[in-house]
Amino acid sequence: MTELDLLYSEVEEDLRSAVRAVLADRCPPQAVLARCEGPEPQDTGLWRTLAQELGVVALQVPEALGGAGASLRETAVVLEELGRACAPVPFLGSAVLATTVLLAAGDRAAGEWPALCAGGRTAALAVPLSTAPDAPFPLGVRADAAGALTGAVGSVADVPVAGLLIVPADGPAGPGLYAVDAADVTVTARGSLDLTRPLADVRLDGAPGRLLVGPDQAEAVLWEALLTGAGLLASEQLGLAEWCLATTVAYLRERRQFGRVVGSFQALKHRLADLWLDIAGARAAARAAADALSTGSADAAVLVAVAASHCGAVAVRAAEEAVQLHGGIGMTWEHPVHLYLKRAKADQLALGTPGRHRASLATLAELPAPGHGRLPRLPHV
């Protein structure tokens, strides 16, 4: 095992400040809340700013292709800030999931980069957002010999604004990953638990597809994209949890009941101390996953499973504590904490639940479930 670097570099801290400044200006919680109810829940204007002013929508895309040539560690820092702001942009779907596939596709994806890097177009990976990295290759879409795709995929994230879809499909020679223009498919928006990350169902009726990754590589590339997504999502969960804790602490230091500041009650102090402790763990785990993914470490799968299971649960607990400890106001539509609760709960299901990630550790860490060895037989009654 190589040494992990679990700290933030100066470059990463600078990137964080730049992203945070733009988000503070462009998407304060009240603005996010207002947008969610409008016709355009995702903020494409903000996306273009992130692309053109900060270059963060194509962070790990090599400079030769028009990206920033950074590593997944920096992408993770951006996700922390997007999580802290609950920002309604298709970063996970486009900059992480789809981009990982497109980078693996090499020359076949060359034509896509100019529009993607400039922020004029976004991409989405057409799998249900709940798909775990070790899930079997999805076979709900079939490709014919001419590359026409037919089938359906439900609950895909970041589709409504996407111009390009990456579709896993079962072709004549086996599984493949295809590029499909969003204009050629039917997208039906779904109600989504997470107001800031809309979901949609995608139907393909002979949509023209272009093979990006063929049968020899498709499963591995999809696995890598989902693993990268799950590992980096932990950073979004970390940022989200930190916002919830900070906002709650600030509130409890002001709010008075029984003649004293509510935050002086030990029952609450202890709960928040425990939450802080779990978040300290989340930071270490999320950094470990990002670092291992960016160096292509053989240990990445284990560290992603650890980060995804820990951070997913911590983010939900942070958001649930935030709602509870804000009392009645936490239950209102007006207070933004519900946006974080919804994001946290949806994130917990996204790319594999904590339980699912722990289960994959059973194999990775050689901790087999019962039945994978001799079990005593029950006596017949």
Added chain:
Amino acid sequence: MTTADELITLTAELLAAHDPAATDPLEFLRARFDAGLAWVHFPPGLGGLGAPRALQAVVDAELAAAGAPDNDPRRIGIGLGMAAPTILRYGTEEQKRRFLRPLWTGEEVWCQLFSEPGAGSDLAALATRAVRDGDGPDAGWTVDGQKVWTSSAHLARWAILLARTDPDVPKHQGISYFVCDMTDPGVDVRPLRQLTGEAEFNEVFLTGVRIPDAHRLGAVGEGWQIAQTTLNNERVAIGGQRTPREGGLIGILAETWRRHPELRTHELHQRLLQGWTDAEVLRLTGERLRQQLAVGQPGPEGAAAKLAFARLAQELTGLEVELLAEQGLGYGDWTMSRPELVDFTGRDAGYRYLRAKGNSIEGGSSEILRNIIAERVLGLPAEARSDKDVPWKESAR
């Protein structure tokens, strides 16, 4: 500033001059101390070289690879983890030279005379008195009082001791910090049996014990501030050990799981996987803390590491007893013994389960550590106190 390469050279020189295979282990440890390779971040002449703390790992790895003796078997955490950093920071030159070397080699064991029957979590309420006798070079202190839960007092040559030197000021101000010679007349150590069956800690009665003024650490009345250094180091010592993946308790549990398919149930499997991830998260958190310390950004994670460690140790040891089923019902030996070490890995599961209960009490209970995190990290209001500004002798006890 010493580099890793320089340390590797110095380590090689030490090994060349003192072949581990042919040298008495104690002699080797003394030579290692004198070479500045004991704790490289300590000053030259005191077992170190003033090098970055993170480089100790380099030396340790070289020495381990060469089969050099470690002070581990004699490692009683209080000396290394608590007394040493406190003496280094507050001791006089003479005190540092007298105490640090035999402490590090394990020739002299230390214990901590802090807690009292009436003062545990509220340590500053302590009642043991130290009264000054005389002036000039022979000046000293006469100490009377009772201490309790004193780990290793039966093995110790020296103790770090807190005693009240001024009862007329508020409780935090009237305390002083001493080094107490455990072989002096008036020191009476009585075993206190604990729930594991053995007597790892003791009651210590101090009756007219005379401590020379030269064995006072820091200024008179400064004891409470100095004790903070000891307590902070205690937390890092308990919770901050560096472990490889699956090191310590989770490793024992995982091995049992692998070797015994017949013991597995689905419910235990879920808890095992949860415990495994918790252990890995804690390991990474500790690693991150060390990396932060190495670049000089100390965080408040010392208290956090200890709190998290206690929680995890209790979770894992409880699970292990359940997993073992029939065997978990047994217990090695209830005969009272006087152990030299707390041995978490060399004993059976029942012992581990019971001993881990102390992890959330010793060195600051989990409740106190949560208060510390809430107040010092999150900035929430301090607990209400009625005795803060009252002279100690008038406070309700």
